Amino acid sequence: MGKLAVEGRIIDGTGRDPFDGVVLIDGEKIEKVGLKNEVTIPLKTKTIKVNEGTILPGLIDCHVHLMGERTLDFMKSAFEPSELKAIRASTDCSKLLDAGYTSVRDVGGLGIYLKRAIEAGEIKGPRILSAFKILSQTGGHGDIHAFPLDVAVKVGFSRLCDGADDCRKAAREQFREGADFIKICTTGGVLSERDLPTSAQFTMDEIRAIVEEAQRVGSFVAAHAEGTEGIKNAIRAGVKTIEHGDFIDDEGIKLMLENGNILVPTFSIGERIISQGEKYKVPEWGIKKMRQLWEVQSTNFKKAKLAGVKIATGTDFGGGPLTPLGENSQELELLAKEGFTPMEAIMAATKTASEALNMKDKIGTLEAGKFADLIVVNGDPLSDVSILRKTDNIKVVIKGGVIEKHLRSAKVSVS
Numbered sequence: 189m190g191k192l193a194v195e196g197r198i199i200d201g202t203g204r205d206p207f208d209g210v211v212l213i214d215g216e217k218i219e220k221v222g223l224k225n226e227v228t229i230p231l232k233t234k235t236i237k238v239n240e241g242t243i244l245p246g247l248i249d250c251h252v253h254l255m256g257e258r259t260l261d262f263m264k265s266a267f268e269p270s271e272l273k274a275i276r277a278s279t280d281c282s283k284l285l286d287a288g289y290t291s292v293r294d295v296g297g298l299g300i301y302l303k304r305a306i307e308a309g310e311i312k313g314p315r316i317l318s319a320f321k322i323l324s325q326t327g328g329h330g331d332i333h334a335f336p337l338d339v340a341v342k343v344g345f346s347r348l349c350d351g352a353d354d355c356r357k358a359a360r361e362q363f364r365e366g367a368d369f370i371k372i373c374t375t376g377g378v379l380s381e382r383d384l385p386t387s388a389q390f391t392m393d394e395i396r397a398i399v400e401e402a403q404r405v406g407s408f409v410a411a412h413a414e415g416t417e418g419i420k421n422a423i424r425a426g427v428k429t430i431e432h433g434d435f436i437d438d439e440g441i442k443l444m445l446e447n448g449n450i451l452v453p454t455f456s457i458g459e460r461i462i463s464q465g466e467k468y469k470v471p472e473w474g475i476k477k478m479r480q481l482w483e484v485q486s487t488n489f490k491k492a493k494l495a496g497v498k499i500a501t502g503t504d505f506g507g508g509p510l511t512p513l514g515e516n517s518q519e520l521e522l523l524a525k526e527g528f529t530p531m532e533a534i535m536a537a538t539k540t541a542s543e544a545l546n547m548k549d550k551i552g553t554l555e556a557g558k559f560a561d562l563i564v565v566n567g568d569p570l571s572d573v574s575i576l577r578k579t580d581n582i583k584v585v586i587k588g589g590v591i592e593k594h595l596r597s598a599k600v601s602v603s
């Protein structure tokens with residue numbers, strides 16, 4: 189791999205105003221970023237000139253499920269062959285990359301296998317940080333309540349665990365299989381039939397045991413946490429990111445600020461379930477629960493944002509027509525609807541998202557020394573952030589210095 193230069197209008201993800209500049213890439217890393225007169229492009233360097241459009245850091249989704257889902261009716265999908273799901277998930281990975289997503293956090297899915305195939309160059313896809321199986325208490329959000337327990341344990345994708353020792357073992361099992369971090373459920377949820385998003389799940393001892401195991405291997409824990417108490421339990425026990433966070437209260441916000449936690453609100457799944465859930469046969473009780481908390485989440489989210497809580501993008505998409513991987517930038521649109529400026533939405537999908545992956549020194553912004561993950565989008569996302577959602581608008585995708593996508597046109601030329 190030699191050098192590569194990308195020249196044009198740059199949004200570097202740090203929050204700095206856009207500027208006309210150059211990203212100079214050497215191998216898999218960024219060597220230098222700056223204004224045109226600050227960066228000398230060595231002779232004969234391959235140069236991508238962006239005449240119209242914008243250069244951005246590769247986008248990041250902190251909450252996807254790479255498990256080849258094609259329905260949110262888990263009573264159906266639980267019985268689909270895992271081989272079929274794996275094939276679908278590999279297609280989903282290439283869709284993500286095509287849409288400009290160069291990194292994702294797989295918070296329960298087949299990511300531990302997909303990343304091996306991607307790293308070996310066998311399939312196309314983003315960098316993946318995977319939790320593998322979701323840790324849930326028996327009868328909790330990760331359980332499938334309509335099935336007899338032994339069937340749920342066998343066909344469900346969660347690892348049900350109870351008591352601090354068993355929770356510790358469950359966390360160790362995920363790391364043994366190659367997980368990068370641990371995903372737990374500290375409250376009930378929307379798509380679990382017999383629990384409530386407001387109910388706390390796991391005891392403090394159980395959560396602490398899991399966090400301890402993660403920290404021991406230099407990793408972290410992400411918690412599905414919707415209810416007030418479960419959110420606070422998770423933060424107090426040392427969890428890094430709060431997923432959803434609908435019922436967060438003032439004390440929870442204060443705790444997040446003190447501990448530097450990141451909130452991943454996942455508005456996209458909520459919007460999809462409410463607007464199209466019926467069409468795609470989401471169980472009725474799930475749609476009802478989602479409708480009940482939509483307004484609450486919006487109100488509390490705005491409070492958290494105003495207080496200065498760090499917020500990162502996550503869709504909770506798992507593939508298929510209802511939650512299509514590849515349309516992940518819907519989350520930026522929804523953040524804009526909730527009061528984010530386009531620049532804030534972009535930072536939630538780049539800089540802050542990289543923190544949620546524990547990779548802020550490696551990805552998330554266009555700065556010297558980081559991996560050369562960048563995209564070129566047709567148009568200006570600062571005047572309309574929704575342009576990012578259309579895969580056709582993503583003209584160039586570079587991951588680790590490798591050009592993964594390049595739609596040739598007069599707007600983006602190569603010399």
Ligand SMILES: [Zn+2]
Nearest residue numbers: 251253295504
């Ligand atoms: Zn999820």
